[in-house]
Structure formats: structure tokens, C-alpha cells
Amino acid sequence: MAQTRSGSKLTWNILSYAVLIVLALLSVFPLLWMLLTSFKVEDDIVTRTMVYFPTRFTLDSYVALWNQSGYPILVINSLVTTLMTVAICLFTGTIASYAFSRFNFPGRTPLMLGYLVVRMFPAVLMIIPLFIVMRNLGLFDTSLGLAVAYTSFLLPLFVWMLKGFFDAAPKELENAARIDGSTRIGAMFRIVIPIARNGLVATCVFVAIAAWNEYLFALMLTSSTGSRTWPVGLQLMVGEFQLPWGMLAAGGIISIIPVIVLFALVQRVMVAGITAGAVKG
Amino acid sequence: MSRGPSITAMPPPRNMWDAINPVRLLGELSETRYWMYLLLLPSALLITAIVLFPTVYGFQLSFTEMRLNRPAGNGAFVGLKHYARMLSDPIFWVSLRNTAVWVTASIVIEFGVGLIAALALNRNLPGTKVLAVLILIPYFLPNVVAGNMWALMLDARVGVINDLLVKLGFLAEYKAWFADPNTAMAAAIFIEAWHSFPFFTLLIMAGLKGIPADLYKAADIDGAGPFAQLRLITLPMLRTIIAAAVILRVIGLVNSPDLLLILTQGGPGRSTQVLSLYAFQNAYKDFNFGYAGALSVVMFVLLMLFAWAYIRLSKVNQD
Numbered sequence: 001m002a003q004t005r006s007g008s009k010l011t012w013n014i015l016s017y018a019v020l021i022v023l024a025l026l027s028v029f030p031l032l033w034m035l036l037t038s039f040k041v042e043d044d045i046v047t048r049t050m051v052y053f054p055t056r057f058t059l060d061s062y063v064a065l066w067n068q069s070g071y072p073i074l075v076i077n078s079l080v081t082t083l084m085t086v087a088i089c090l091f092t093g094t095i096a097s098y099a100f101s102r103f104n105f106p107g108r109t110p111l112m113l114g115y116l117v118v119r120m121f122p123a124v125l126m127i128i129p130l131f132i133v134m135r136n137l138g139l140f141d142t143s144l145g146l147a148v149a150y151t152s153f154l155l156p157l158f159v160w161m162l163k164g165f166f167d168a169a170p171k172e173l174e175n176a177a178r179i180d181g182s183t184r185i186g187a188m189f190r191i192v193i194p195i196a197r198n199g200l201v202a203t204c205v206f207v208a209i210a211a212w213n214e215y216l217f218a219l220m221l222t223s224s225t226g227s228r229t230w231p232v233g234l235q236l237m238v239g240e241f242q243l244p245w246g247m248l249a250a251g252g253i254i255s256i257i258p259v260i261v262l263f264a265l266v267q268r269v270m271v272a273g274i275t276a277g278a279v280k281g
Numbered sequence: 282m283s284r285g286p287s288i289t290a291m292p293p294p295r296n297m298w299d300a301i302n303p304v305r306l307l308g309e310l311s312e313t314r315y316w317m318y319l320l321l322l323p324s325a326l327l328i329t330a331i332v333l334f335p336t337v338y339g340f341q342l343s344f345t346e347m348r349l350n351r352p353a354g355n356g357a358f359v360g361l362k363h364y365a366r367m368l369s370d371p372i373f374w375v376s377l378r379n380t381a382v383w384v385t386a387s388i389v390i391e392f393g394v395g396l397i398a399a400l401a402l403n404r405n406l407p408g409t410k411v412l413a414v415l416i417l418i419p420y421f422l423p424n425v426v427a428g429n430m431w432a433l434m435l436d437a438r439v440g441v442i443n444d445l446l447v448k449l450g451f452l453a454e455y456k457a458w459f460a461d462p463n464t465a466m467a468a469a470i471f472i473e474a475w476h477s478f479p480f481f482t483l484l485i486m487a488g489l490k491g492i493p494a495d496l497y498k499a500a501d502i503d504g505a506g507p508f509a510q511l512r513l514i515t516l517p518m519l520r521t522i523i524a525a526a527v528i529l530r531v532i533g534l535v536n537s538p539d540l541l542l543i544l545t546q547g548g549p550g551r552s553t554q555v556l557s558l559y560a561f562q563n564a565y566k567d568f569n570f571g572y573a574g575a576l577s578v579v580m581f582v583l584l585m586l587f588a589w590a591y592i593r594l595s596k597v598n599q600d
Contacts, residue, residue: 016400016401017401019398020401023398024415027418027419030427033434034430047439092323096323099320102317111325115328118333119529120585122557122577124577125335125336128342128570130335156328159324183307183309215424215543216542231425245433248433260421263421264414
């Protein structure tokens with residue numbers, strides 16, 4: 001009996017490794033292929049017989065991308081929009097999240113549910129009115145307008161995720177500070193926010209990645225290189241040139257480097273935050 | 282904390298500066314009964330302005346004529362005209378059917394693969410932490426990159442997947458996956474599932490950590506095999522989190538046309554046309570905001586009905 005159980009345990013362990021290795025390969029292979037493609041010369045990409053490893057290693061695609069397509073401007077636009085989105089979420093969302101986490105007040109539950117339900121609203125349903133409103137306010141085709149639009153789906157997410165981190169911060173220190181004569185706002189900024197610092201950073205990174213990656217709102221709400229972000233610019237290249245696979249791959253690689261770096265840096269805390277929010281919600 | 286200013290009382294202002302010192306004033310304000318409402322005010326105002334107002338405006342648009350490329354008659358109330366048009370619009374019905382296929386197939390695959398990955402990772406075998414990070418990567422990749430990466434790999438002339446499938450003997454020759462109406466949707470669903478299955482892995486892993494190990498020990502003693510344990514312990518214990526994950530994912534799948542917009546634009550023919558894409562194209566290409574608004578309202582109502590029914594059903598099962 002004991003023998004068959006340890007035998008079956010071994011089988012399951014082997015099966016687990018097999019499944020995980022296959023999935024990990026499947027997850028990473030497209031990225032590796034894109035990386036290889038970005039270093040290939042055109043003749044190695046479009047060939048009669050498939051060339052797996054570049055016969056000649058080249059940075060041509062990166063150079064072409066940088067010089068021809070206005071990619072640097074797109075990247076800067078994306079950076080500005082992303083930073084604005086994070087700033088808006090940080091200023092308005094942190095205090096809201098703190099209020100939900102620390103106070104019990106009439107209307108708390110419906111308000112919190114409200115912050116959750118707005119995520120159900122179809123993006124398309126909001127994009128059209130936002131387009132009209134932004135045009136009337138002169139915010140159409142500006143980074144600020146786009147950042148404000150991103151806030152519509154990222155702020156509720158920010159508040160909910162951060163609330164999980166605030167909930168996890170012990171209340172005792174805060175109470176001690178209050179007894180020592182600190183005001184509520186003093187306790188919030190000097191005690192609670194520093195304790196929840198890692199969570200705050202992870203939440204910001206999550207929002208930043210989402211804003212950096214966003215495509216649909218950017219497509220609708222920008223119309224010129226003055227505010228166009230890199231996903232829109234990259235996708236426009238598909239139509240502009242004769243399928244420039246090398247440049248597309250190079251653009252993809254450049255654009256996801258910040259995502260991968262940020263993800264690697266805060267992945268543990270961020271994953272805990274996403275899941276904690278979801279478990280409680 | 283909600284008892285108000287009973288613990289500390291601010292000393293009265295001693296001089297002019299104290300009376301206008303913003304830090305002191307904020308401190309005093311934070312001791313009032315309305316402090317939490319003040320904290321919520323900025324975000325609530327923002328959400329009202331950029332979510333609630335546009336949504337109400339969107340509903341209103343769906344009852345009006347609004348074509349930006351034909352300014353004459355814009356803003357006129359047309360009642361249920363757009364909704365009536367929908368009933369006789371064959372593209373709407375095709376989109377509705379495709380949406381059902383797109384959402385159902387994606388959810389089933391994402392949940393299945395996500396669950397298997399989470400169960401395997403939850404065994405905490407040595408070395409699997411690294412694999413976990415690799416498996417989560419697709420979820421954080423931009424749609425534009427994920428879509429174009431796969432478009433390159435599935436390309437009819439230069440696609441590496443085609444080459445591998447031919448070499449392994451599964452295909453006779455390279456296949457144009459996105460040019461064939463019979464395979465375009467399947468290929469798009471595969472890419473979508475690749476992109477989003479880690480979401481389920483993430484949430485299910487968190488849920489698995491919350492299941493007491495005693496339950497499995499007891500089941501072991503009773504002689505329940507691994508599949509019985511999955512069916513009788515794991516899945517029932519995960520019911521809430523699975524419900525939350527499914528609802529969030531369905532919302533995402535119904536609402537975001539991004540991936541299909543990048544991969545197929547609804548083609549070939551109408552074989553990958555879904556509702557969100559149709560609504561977006563009506564607004565973005567044809568500037569027919571009224572009809573696009575009506576299509577979005579229908580999506581919204583369908584989602585609300587789905588969420589309501591799903592929550593009802595999963596609660597009914599619990600009792």
C-alpha cells in the first residue's frame with residue numbers, strides 16, 4: 001500500500017514537471033522567436049527554407065526602427081501618458097483606498113461595490129462618449145486626455161489592489177501614534193503608507209504596465225505623433241510598410257523590456273496583491 | 282478610528298502662522314467626522330466624470346443620431362431606431378454568435394490550462410518557482426506584441442509554427458491560418474488562451490493556498506484518489522474564486538476587441554467578427570456613434586445578465 005502510494009506520488013511529480021516545462025516553453029518560445037527575428041537580416045526572415053538561427057547577426061532592424069518610424073517619440077509619449085496615469089491614481093486612489101481600509105462609515109459597502117462594478121462597463125461604451133467629451137474639452141489627442149481615460153479602468157483596480165495591502169498593515173502602530181498625539185492624517189502618511197510601501201510600489205507598477213500596454217483607447221483618442229503611443233505606432237507599421245517583420249520584432253522587444261524588468265522587480269509582491277484582492281473580493 | 286476626535290484634541294492656534302499653516306489645518310480636518318468622505322471625494326468625482334457620465338451619455342447616444350462624418354441631423358432623438366436596425370442586421374447576429382464562441386472556448390481553455398498549471402505549481406516541487414515566473418509572463422505582455430508575435434509565427438510564408446508542423450508531419454504544407462474562415466477563429470482563440478491563461482493560474486494558486494491540508498489528509502485516509510479529491514475538495518473549495526475569475530475574464534473577453542482587431546479585423550469574411558469589434562469599427566471607421574453606442578449597450582446588458590445569472594447559480598449550488 002505504502003509502496004504504491006509513493007509510486008503514484010512519483011508519477012504525479014513527473015507529470016507536474018512535464019506539464020510545467022511544456023507550459024513554460026510555450027510561454028517563452030514566442031518571445032525568444034521575436035528576439036531572434038529582431039536580430040536577423042531580411043533574407044533570413046523571408047526565406048524559402050526556414051532559418052532558425054540568424055546566419056548573420058545584425059542590429060539593422062533596431063536602427064531602421066529608431067530612424068524611420070519615429071519610434072523614440074512614440075516611446076516618450078507612452079512614458080508621459082503612463083507616468084500621468086500613475087500620478088493620478090496615486091494621488092486620488094491612495095487616500096480612497098486608505099479610507100476603505102481603515103474607516104467604517106455609512107455608504108462604505110455600496111461605494112466599494114461601485115468601484116468594483118465600474119469595471120464591467122464595456123470599454124467601447126465609454127470610448128465613444130469619452131471621444132466626444134475629450135474633443136469638446138480640447139483633451140483629444142493629448143497625453144493628459146489619454147491618461148485620464150486610462151484612469152477610468154485603472155483607478156478602481158488601483159483602489160481595490162492597494163486596499164489589500166493596507167488591510168494587511170497592522171493597526172497597532174497606527175493606534176500607538178494616535179495615542180501619542182498624532183493626527184489621523186499624520187498617522188496615515190508617517191505610519192501606514194510607509195508600512196504598505198512595497199504594496200504601493202507593486203500596485204503602481206501594475207497600473208503602469210497596464211497603461212504602457214494599452215491599445216484600444218490610444219487608437220481612438222490619439223490622432224497624431226503629438227500623443228500617439230507605441231502600441232498604436234507599432235500596429236500602424238503593419239499597414240504602412242510591406243510587413244516589416246524585423247522592425248516589428250525589434251519594436252516589440254524594445255517595448256516589452258520595461259515591462260519585463262518591472263515585472264521581475266516586483267513580481268512577488270504584485271502577484272500577492274492581485275491574488276489577495278481577488279480572494280477577498 | 283471612527284470615533285472622531287476623542288483621542289487627541291488639537292491645541293488652539295497660537296499665532297497667525299498656525300491659523301493658516303496648511304499642515305496644521307489638514308491635521309485638524311482629519312479629525313472631523315467627514316474625513317473619510319473627504320479622502321474619497323477626489324476619486325469619486327473622477328470616476329463620476331470619466332466612468333458614470335460617459336456611460337450615461339453612451340446610453341443616451343444609443344437613442345440619438347450621431348454620425349461625425351455627416352453633421353446634419355446630429356443629436357436628434359431617434360428612439361429605438363438603432364435597436365430596431367440591429368434586429369435586421371445580419372452582421373449583428375453573426376457577431377453575437379461569434380462572441381459566444383470566442384468567449385466560451387477561450388474561457389474553457391484558459392480555465393482548464395490555468396487550473397492544471399496551478400495544481401502542478403501548488404505541489405511546490407523544487408525548481409518550479411522559476412517555471413511559475415515564466416508561465417506568468419504572457420499575461421503581462423501587450424496585446425499588440427502578443428498578436429504580432431503569433432501573426433509572425435503563424436504566417437503563411439515565413440511562419441515557424443507552420444515549418445515545425447510540416448517537419449513533424451502534422452501538415453502537408455504551410456497553412457494561412459488567418460486567411461481560412463475555418464481556422465481563423467480557432468487560431469485567434471488559441472492566442473487569446475495563450476495570453477490569458479496565467480490569470481486563472483494566478484487566482485487559482487492563491488485559492489489553493491487557502492485550502493486546509495487536513496481535508497486532503499482525511500480524504501487520503503478514506504481512500505479517495507486524486508481525481509475524487511479534485512472533484513470533492515479542491516473545486517468546491519475554490520468555487521468563489523473561480524466564480525470571480527470567470528466573471529472578470531468574461532467581462533474582459535466580451536469588452537475588449539484588441540486582439541482580434543490586431544489579428545484579423547473580423548475577417549476573413551465575418552468569421553471572427555465579434556460584438557465589441559463591430560461596435561468599435563462602427564465608431565472608429567464609420568463614425569456612426571449612435572449605432573456603436575446601441576451595440577455597446579446591448580453588450581453591457583448581456584454582461585450584466587450573465588454576471589447576475591452566474592452569481593445566482595453558483596450561490597444556489599452552495600446551499
